[in-house]
Amino acid sequence: MPSVSVCLSPRLADIHDFRDKIGIVVDILRATTTISTALEYGAIAIRPIETLDECKNWRSKGYLGAAERGGKKVEGFEYGNSPFDYINKNISGEKIALTTTNGTKTIHAVKTADMVLMGSFCNISALSEVLMDKKKDIIIVCAGWDDEINLEDTLFAGALIDGLMDSFDVSADPAILAHNLFLNGKDDMFQFLKKSSHVTRLLNFGLKKDIYFCLEQDKFDNIAVLKNEEIVLL
Amino acid sequence: MPSVSVCLSPRLADIHDFRDKIGIVVDILRATTTISTALEYGAIAIRPIETLDECKNWRSKGYLGAAERGGKKVEGFEYGNSPFDYINKNISGEKIALTTTNGTKTIHAVKTADMVLMGSFCNISALSEVLMDKKKDIIIVCAGWDDEINLEDTLFAGALIDGLMDSFDVSADPAILAHNLFLNGKDDMFQFLKKSSHVTRLLNFGLKKDIYFCLEQDKFDNIAVLKNEEIVLL
Numbered sequence: 461m462p463s464v465s466v467c468l469s470p471r472l473a474d475i476h477d478f479r480d481k482i483g484i485v486v487d488i489l490r491a492t493t494t495i496s497t498a499l500e501y502g503a504i505a506i507r508p509i510e511t512l513d514e515c516k517n518w519r520s521k522g523y524l525g526a527a528e529r530g531g532k533k534v535e536g537f538e539y540g541n542s543p544f545d546y547i548n549k550n551i552s553g554e555k556i557a558l559t560t561t562n563g564t565k566t567i568h569a570v571k572t573a574d575m576v577l578m579g580s581f582c583n584i585s586a587l588s589e590v591l592m593d594k595k596k597d598i599i600i601v602c603a604g605w606d607d608e609i610n611l612e613d614t615l616f617a618g619a620l621i622d623g624l625m626d627s628f629d630v631s632a633d634p635a636i637l638a639h640n641l642f643l644n645g646k647d648d649m650f651q652f653l654k655k656s657s658h659v660t661r662l663l664n665f666g667l668k669k670d671i672y673f674c675l676e677q678d679k680f681d682n683i684a685v686l687k688n689e690e691i692v693l694l
Numbered sequence: 695m696p697s698v699s700v701c702l703s704p705r706l707a708d709i710h711d712f713r714d715k716i717g718i719v720v721d722i723l724r725a726t727t728t729i730s731t732a733l734e735y736g737a738i739a740i741r742p743i744e745t746l747d748e749c750k751n752w753r754s755k756g757y758l759g760a761a762e763r764g765g766k767k768v769e770g771f772e773y774g775n776s777p778f779d780y781i782n783k784n785i786s787g788e789k790i791a792l793t794t795t796n797g798t799k800t801i802h803a804v805k806t807a808d809m810v811l812m813g814s815f816c817n818i819s820a821l822s823e824v825l826m827d828k829k830k831d832i833i834i835v836c837a838g839w840d841d842e843i844n845l846e847d848t849l850f851a852g853a854l855i856d857g858l859m860d861s862f863d864v865s866a867d868p869a870i871l872a873h874n875l876f877l878n879g880k881d882d883m884f885q886f887l888k889k890s891s892h893v894t895r896l897l898n899f900g901l902k903k904d905i906y907f908c909l910e911q912d913k914f915d916n917i918a919v920l921k922n923e924e925i926v927l928l
Contacts, residue, residue, distance in 0.1 A: 468843060471706060475842050608709050609702060611867045633845045633890050637875055644874045656867050 463629040464598040466617045466638045470562075471607040473569035482596050483573030484587070484620070485686075486580070487603035488612040489658050490541050491528075491563025492684075493580040493674040495691055497543035500680045502552030505690040508567045509559040518557035526558040531661050542670050555690070562603040567686065570601050576686035577694070579620060581674065586681040588623040590694070598628065600638075611641070611656035612674075615649065618642025649675045697863040698832040700851045700872045704796075705841040707803035716830050717807030718821070718854070719920075720814070721837035722846040723892050724775050725762075725797025726918075727814040727908040731777035733927050734914045736786030740925040742801045743793040752791035760792040765895050776904050789924070800837040801920065807833070810920035811928070813854060815908065820915040822857040824928070832862065834872075845875070845890035846908075849883065852876025883909045 467473050485492055495506050509515040512527055512534060519525045526539035533540025539549075541560045558564070570576050579587055579600065591598055600620060602613035618638035621630055630639065645652035650671065653659045662671055683694040701707050719726055729740050743749040746761055746768060753759045760773035767774025773783075775794050792798070804810050813821055813834065825832055834854060836847035852872035855864055864873065879886035884905065887893045896905055917928040 468702070469706060471709075472703060472841065472843075475705075475840070605867075606709070607706065609706075609868050609871065611870060614867075614871060631889060631891065631894075633839075633848075633892075634843045636845060636889055637843065637848060637871070640875050640878045641871055644878065655865060655870055657865065658867075660865075 461627070461629045462595055462597045463632070464600065464621055464624055464635055465632045466634040467599055467601045468609045468614060468634050469602065469604045469607050470566045470569040473601060476599050478570060478573035478599060480574050480597070482591065482594060482598045483570035483576045484579040484598060484600045485563070485567050485570055485576060485603070486600060486613045486616050487560070487563035487566060488580060488616050489662060489674050490543065490670060491560045491603065492578040493582055494541050494543045494546065495558070495578050495684050496580050496582045496680055496682055498546040498551060498556060499684055499691070499693050500682050501546050501548065503546065503554050503556050505555045505692050507555065507557045507690045508564040509557050510564055510568070512559060515557050515559040523555045523557040524551065526556050528560045530561060531658070531665055542667070543673050544670065562605055566601055566603040573599070578684035578691060579616060581616060581619070581677045582679045583682055584620060584623070585678045586683055588620060590683055591624060592627055605658055610658055612653055612658065614638045614641050615645050615653065619646065695861070695863045696829055696831045697866070698834065698855055698858055698869055699866045700868040701833055701835045702843045702848060702868050703836065703838040703841050704800045704803040707835060710833050712804060712807035712833060714808050714831070716825065716828060716832045717804035717810045718813040718832060718834045719797070719801050719804055719810060719837070720834060720847045720850050721794070721797035721800060722814060722850050723896060723908050724777065724904060725794045725837065726812040727816055728775050728777045728780065729792070729812050729918050729925055730814050730816045730914055730916055732780040732785060732790060733918055733925070734916050735780050735782065737780065737788050737790050738926065739789045741789065741791045741923060742798040742925065743791050744798055744802070746793060749791050749793040757789045757791040758785065760790050762794045764795060765892070765899055776901070777907050778904065796837040796839055800835055804835050812918035812925060813850060815850060815853070815911045816913045817916055818854060818857070819912045820917055822854060824917055825858060826861055839892055844892055846887055846892065848872045848875050849879050849887065853880065
């Protein structure tokens, strides 16, 4: 039986050996949700970028520039890290260079995996189906916030595990921890997360609708995969 | 209102600023439980030591040598990391040099705190009383296993938080996570932890009675504190 593990912070990623495994990148609020949304609404590739300067440079290569720091869109960029920046906007057929506070770093931490997929509530059932089909060991890597563990990514890890438990070995302690959190929070995730630090931060920015969006399940059936340094549809 | 935070792995300790705060070191299975037990049964000081060689050297300075690696007592040492090594044994008035797989490293990670206390179920109520009395910010640091987060230390963090919630701010995500785990596991901690990796390891070594001992609450009312590189009674 293949196993599913959870890495609760990118800082802990090097404890894990990603080779021959599937890595799932999770940054629920909001990078991985936003990436799936942008691909759903017509973008053909998202290139995860570390720095703002680098992100600007990619615009001269024909990419749209998207940047977020500390939960806010960075001035001088057309797009930020809200899924609403990409819904019915002029992104059809476009490539996007995206830099976010935590998501990008996490994607780089997982790169040695055999396959790197993006996880979000938006596509959790589609993702689960692919994982059941592949039957490979999985490591879910939560982006957290500035290397600190956060509630929303852990909650998603637990939700994904909940759907995989019959077909995967779930005996690693962080996986059990995440699944327990999900059992406590699943009935009303918004209320459950209201106490969390990043939800509080986004609520203070007036981004309640972003949070609702990011917690809604199975809006899309797309799967976002990292291929040649860019995220594209599987 | 002072706050209580949780650091779920020593690898994440440098995210926290320990200055002017109380650090609680937690290595339930078994270092912090064993330290409280040794002090209760007459040892006057425990010196946490990183390496086996260093630990041997302290014996020539009149210390008893205690060493554990991978859950087992190290050959050539009189004492290991089981509380039963110290109950009604010849340790009255003795100093002990102790090196363990994860506990020692965690103690060093917390050293910059204003005060460093050991946490275990053995003395959880006594510890809680001291913390209520001090009214200072607290960071609970879990030893985990080889830098990975584990269930038993997280469970204890949640249990300690449960008793402090009315008087402390508990809004940091890892603190909420730990408290949720405790809510799920509190009714039967042994059964709850049976799935965890280190409990499985100790059970395979025939150490069931150690686990029961380490999960029993309020055996002692002592408080172990780090003072001048050694752990003594408060």
